[in-house]
Amino acid sequence: MPSPRHDGVKDLVRESPQTVARLVCAKNAEAAIRPHVPLREASNELNDRPSRDFYPDNVFTQGSPSAPSSVLVVEIQHEKEEQKRRQIARYAAALWLFHRCAPVVAVVCPSQAAADFYDEPIGTELPGYRYPPVAIGPDDIPRVEDAGTVADDPALAALSVMAHGSSMSVLTAFLEGLSRLETDDSSKYYEYAYRLASQQVKQSLEAEMTSGTWPVYSPFAKTHYGHGREDGREEGRTAERAATVIDLLEARGLPVDDATRARITACNDIERLKAWSIAALTVDRAEDIFEA
Known part of the structure; x- marks a missing residue:
């Protein structure tokens, strides 16, 4: 899957x-x-x-x-x-x-x-x-570090976040550029970038979104923040935790085959997913997390 x-x-x-x-x-x-x-x-x-x-x-x-x-x-x-x-x-x-x-x-x-x-x-x-x-x-994929470029080509900017999101200059330009777009577009491309990003970059995006440097009073920020952090839906929490498990395994260079990926993403037990994410830091093979 x-x-x-x-x-x-x-x-x-x-x-x-x-x-x-x-x-x-x-x-x-x-x-x-x-x-x-x-x-x-x-x-x-x-x-x-x-x-x-x-x-x-x-x-x-x-x-x-x-x-x-x-x-x-x-x-x-x-x-x-x-x-x-x-x-x-x-x-x-x-x-x-x-x-x-x-x-x-x-x-x-x-x-x-x-x-x-x-x-x-x-x-x-x-x-x-x-x-x-x-x-x-x-x-x-170029490093998009200019807010004007983000506004002109938000799809390229989202790919830049995927490739270079560990650079704060990329994230800062991305969020500033999104603030120049219409609310629907800014929300859409933020979600794209968020889905493409590694877990570490996702955390950086969330931190920037809720910091004083981002206009949290804007409709876009309120929509995202409410959707991502306040609605509390169990489905959203388990999906994010499952993505974390996969990101951790891939970051360590461990192959994640289709069967393993499907089992992780199908799990709706948040505690089990937490245990798998911890195991993902030390296992020798991706499938070994299921023994945790």
């Missing part, structure tokens, strides 16, 4: 695919994507019959819906998995067969180690077919 951070990136990309297109073209000038041409969300159901259906995280097209000139696929990957790399090459082949144009597959990775892994051309069983994805990691 995808993590809250994974879903956060996926939703942010759906909101602003143009931001990823610009990052792709900044890294690979030969990519067959035009960064200023609108991208239209397309179906992410792919197949290579008679094999099986595939579902990349996001698929967008440019040009005519029936005969697109370009296709952009965005995948979010947190860990280095060879099986996932091979799947990316299949996405590209299936889209080429369906649309008859060369797709661009961008792999957005919160960690640079994962981005470096996915940035290499992917070999396949088909002789001569090696697919080169475009991996976007922290090194490829």
Whole structure:
């Protein structure tokens, strides 16, 4: 089951695919994507019959819906998995067969180690077919430290928080830039950034939100603070604690497979999740937390 951070990136990309297109073209000038041409969300159901259906995280097209000139696929990957790399090459082949144009597959990775892994051309069983994805990691996401840039491109600023949120200059600019947006937009992009951030950065965002430097009297701040800290819904507390457990494991470089991730996120016992978060600091394997 995808993590809250994974879903956060996926939703942010759906909101602003143009931001990823610009990052792709900044890294690979030969990519067959035009960064200023609108991208239209397309179906992410792919197949290579008679094999099986595939579902990349996001698929967008440019040009005519029936005969697109370009296709952009965005995948979010947190860990280095060879099986996932091979799947990316299949996405590209299936889209080429369906649309008859060369797709661009961008792999957005919160960690640079994962981005470096996915940035290499992917070999396949088909002789001569090696697919080169475009991996976007922290090194490829600029540090947005100017409030004006945040206001102009809040999606990029949210990705900057994901990649560089440990820098207070990034967080300060992000919050200041949000204050220049309409309430609905500022709330939306704060939530994106919060979902994408590590647990440590989430705590920093909350501290800034409730400090004297942030205008807590604004409708946006009241809405967020009331939603995040005062409503007290059990579902929200357990979801955040589950995300903490996963963040701690990933921060220590421990692989979290789908079964382990699903068991963590499905747990609604706050005390058990607390015990797992403590165990996550010392276990040798992610699944060992369940013995706590």
